[in-house]
Amino acid sequence: MTSAPAGTNGRTTMIASDLDRTLIYSPSALQLATTDETSPNLVSVEILEGRPHSFTSLTATRRLAELARIATFVPTTTRTMAQYQRVRFPGVTPKYAITSNGGHILVDGQPDEAWHRSTESAIAACDATLADVKHELRARSQEDWAIKRRVGDDLFCYIVVDLVRLPDGFIESWTQWCGERGWKVSVQGRKIYAIPKPLSKERAVLAVARRVGADHVVAAGDGALDSGFLMAADAGIRPPHGELAALGWEHPTVRIADRIGVLAADDITAWFAEQVQLASSLFPAEVVAAQ
Structure with a gap:
């Protein structure tokens, strides 16, 4: 089993998050309702054809970098492998990533061929x-x-x-x-x-969670293709925009962020931080040490 970041009490939290319109945003999806003078600082996280293509907030990038130190962060996207590899969060190099809507699990940037073969076999039905x-x-x-x-x-x-x-x-x-x-x-x-239908993010998320020995999984996503792994996680969050919002989709373990557009990334990463802290406090360190 691959080692993963863990808190001082040895518990392992995994963060599985969709990318587009959840953590990162194209210029047309920013939806900034603030004035130019009061808008948040944005960071480019994707370059396409020599130009900035996707952004998130400076606050979100800093928080995500800190979270990646103490939890296992797994980007979980419908993007192809090539599209995913354009995305770079400052200070974050995920060991695992899920691309192609669960069709590929990347380990240190390389596809797990055994996983891909099992996916192709399921699709053949x-x-x-x-x-x-x-x-x-x-x-x-x-x-x-x-x-x-x-x-x-x-x-x-x-x-x-x-x-x-x-x-x-x-x-x-x-x-x-x-x-x-x-x-x-x-x-x-x-x-x-x-x-x-056999190509699903939740199937891949659960597989990665088993690999890293995660005992607490939190998730975020905005599209209908994210609903399965949002429900499969211990807790989830979605932004108040996107396909799930348009469908009016809700679930007892999935909360809704307060703000739309790129500011939802701030809300989502803040919630991740709360969840990681919650998981680390479920069992006091002295209790775990005694087991």
Whole structure:
């Protein structure tokens, strides 16, 4: 078993967090309601084609760096491996990361091939292959509103759409078609994903938790694809924006952050800090030492 950061009482907390619109934000997703003069300091955490592409707050980056010293921080994202590897938090180098919606577990930046093979085996039981879904999606989408078509690590596919021109009823009919064949649909901003149901973040989160011997797992995410690992964690948090907010999704163990946009990253990392402190105080050090 790989060693993981632990508090002075030996307990191990794992933090599993989605990235986009949870911890990091594109310029269009910042949603800063403050004046320019009172806006928080932002830190660029992703460069794309030579330009800053994603940001979080300075407060969140500092807090995350401190948390990574005393807990196991596991980025948990639908991004492909290549997309994830562009993201760099100052002072944080996660040993584990989950990408491709659970299709890959990265260990020190390298994919765990055994995990990937087990995922491919589970996906093979679906009633439609990736090729089938790609073909059907192309047949249903028109060039005037389907801006881009992409495949993620040969595991799932998605389209980037013009929301103004998106036909009424497309998402509903596409969701039904996919659901009948063992696939699920998620709408994240302008991206519409089609993902095989066995491909899940919660399956990978639980696997990493076992590897590091975590006895307390906390989680954060904003999309429908995050709901499974939010519920599987001991406690979770979601921002008041995003797909789950649009669906009105709630769960007894999942709280809602106070602020929208990039300021939600402050709320989420502050909550992580509270949870790590709570976990470390569940069993006093002297009690653990006596066991």
